[in-house]
Amino acid sequence: xxPVLSMLATTPTAPDVIxxxxxxLMILVGALGVIVSRNPVHAAxxxxxxxxxxxxxxxxxxxxxxxxxxxxxxxxxVVVLFLFVIMFLGVDRSEDINDEPLIGQRPFAIGLVLVMxxxxxxLGSEAKWAGGSHSVTGVTTGPANNxxxxxxxxxxxxxxxxxxxxxxxxxxxxxxxxxxxxxSTANSEENQPALQRGGAGDERGETQ
Amino acid sequence: MSIPASWYLILSAILFGIxxxxxxxxxxxxxxxxxxxxMLNAANLSLVTFSRTLRDIGGQADVFFILVVAAAxxxxxxxxxxxxxxxxxxxxxxxxxxxxx
Numbered sequence: 001x002x003p004v005l006s007m008l009a010t011t012p013t014a015p016d017v018i019x020x021x022x023x024x025l026m027i028l029v030g031a032l033g034v035i036v037s038r039n040p041v042h043a044a045x046x047x048x049x050x051x052x053x054x055x056x057x058x059x060x061x062x063x064x065x066x067x068x069x070x071x072x073x074x075x076x077x078v079v080v081l082f083l084f085v086i087m088f089l090g091v092d093r094s095e096d097i098n099d100e101p102l103i104g105q106r107p108f109a110i111g112l113v114l115v116m117x118x119x120x121x122x123l124g125s126e127a128k129w130a131g132g133s134h135s136v137t138g139v140t141t142g143p144a145n146n147x148x149x150x151x152x153x154x155x156x157x158x159x160x161x162x163x164x165x166x167x168x169x170x171x172x173x174x175x176x177x178x179x180x181x182x183x184s185t186a187n188s189e190e191n192q193p194a195l196q197r198g199g200a201g202d203e204r205g206e207t208q
Numbered sequence: 209m210s211i212p213a214s215w216y217l218i219l220s221a222i223l224f225g226i227x228x229x230x231x232x233x234x235x236x237x238x239x240x241x242x243x244x245x246x247m248l249n250a251a252n253l254s255l256v257t258f259s260r261t262l263r264d265i266g267g268q269a270d271v272f273f274i275l276v277v278a279a280a281x282x283x284x285x286x287x288x289x290x291x292x293x294x295x296x297x298x299x300x301x302x303x304x305x306x307x308x309x
Contacts (some may be wrong), residue, residue, distance in 0.1 A: 004245055012210055012211050012212065013210075014244065014270065016211050017209050017211070020211045020215060020216075020248045024215075024219050025237070027219065028219075028222065028223070029228075031223055031226040031227065031246050032226065032244050033244060034230060034243060034246060035226060035229060035230035035233070035239075036225075040236055040238050040239055043239050043242055044238075044242065047242050047245060047246070050223075050246060050249065051249065053248050054253055057216065057219075057253060058253075058256055060210075060211065061210075061216070061256050061257060061259075061260045062227070062260060063256045063259070063260070063265065063268050063271075064272050064273075065268075066252075066268055066272065067257065068274055069272070070252075070275070070296065071276055073218055073279055074245075074249075074275070074278075077279065077281050078245065078279060081282060081283070081286060082238060082241070082242065082282075082286070085238065085289060085290060086238060088290070089289075089290065089293045089299060091236070091238065091293075091299040105232070105233060106233050108231050109229055109232035110229065112228075112232070113226075113228050113229045114225070116224075116225060116228065117221050117222060117224070117225035120221040120224070120225075121217075121218055121221050124214065124217045124218075125214070125215075125222070125264045140250060141211075146252045146268075149265045150265055150268050150269060152265075153265045153266060154269050154272060157269070158269050158273070159264070161273055162273075165273060165276050165277070168276070168280055169276065171280075172281075172283050172284050173280075173283070175283075175284050176283045176284055176286075176287040179284070179287030179288055179290070179291050180287050180290055180291070181247075183260065185231035
């Protein structure tokens with residue numbers, strides 16, 4: 001019996017199983033919704049479902065702070081940003097998902113992904129770190145002190161990474177401003193027709 | 209006892225596979241971006257699982273930084289999408305082919 005099967009054979013308590021199954025169903029249904037929905041807005045809303053499922057499983061694993069951050073940053077900010085860009089560009093038209101521009105792209109992609117997932121699972125079932133030997137020297141992540149432990153780790157062990165993150169955020173803000181800025185000088189004639197077409201939104205389908 | 213780590217890892221692998229499949233077959237840039245977010249979340253789920261299994265808070269700190277980097281990545285990526293849309297007025301990856309033509 002492989003280690004994965006032996007791990008599957010252990011019996012967790014019923015509430016844990018229920019929470020896990022609900023979270024896993026949210027994640028998988030949402031992820032499938034992202035890749036099969038023709039409308040980008042529906043894909044964004046399915047992404048919200050997946051992110052909430054991830055937050056549920058974070059709470060199940062006593063990572064309360066990350067669950068809160070997941071909901072606030074991902075479901076709050078990132079998906080709203082996606083929806084904002086979708087509406088701003090007026091690309092909320094349905095995409096014809098059935099035509100396949102490259103012959104055999106989808107069967108090849110399915111095969112590739114199946115091989116990849118199978119190899120990840122096989123790697124996890126072979127390696128000891130997947131199921132087994134636990135470190136006994138690390139900190140515990142109990143429900144009462146998760147935020148305390150995480151804050152202590154971020155501001156001591158990972159302090160340099162934290163500071164580098166602040167620099168990264170500044171650079172990202174500046175980069176976004178530079179990218180999204182309408183330059184008023186040389187290429188304004190070049191930008192202007194595209195902007196008018198983009199602003200038209202729904203009528204764009206007729207002009208193409 | 210709580211849920212075994214292998215359940216989470218299998219779920220994480222499946223979620224990563226779905227995200228990779230979406231990036232390979234979808235042609236709307238925004239949907240491809242959302243699939244990249246799916247893959248990032250699969251990695252986050254496995255990191256939190258290892259953090260619980262190994263009783264080490266470092267995995268959760270990694271997830272914290274990945275969240276920040278993902279937010280910055282979305283900001284810059286969507287800025288690039290908006291710029292491409294202004295120039296070419298399309299959000300379909302196949303139609304952005306001026307290097308090929």
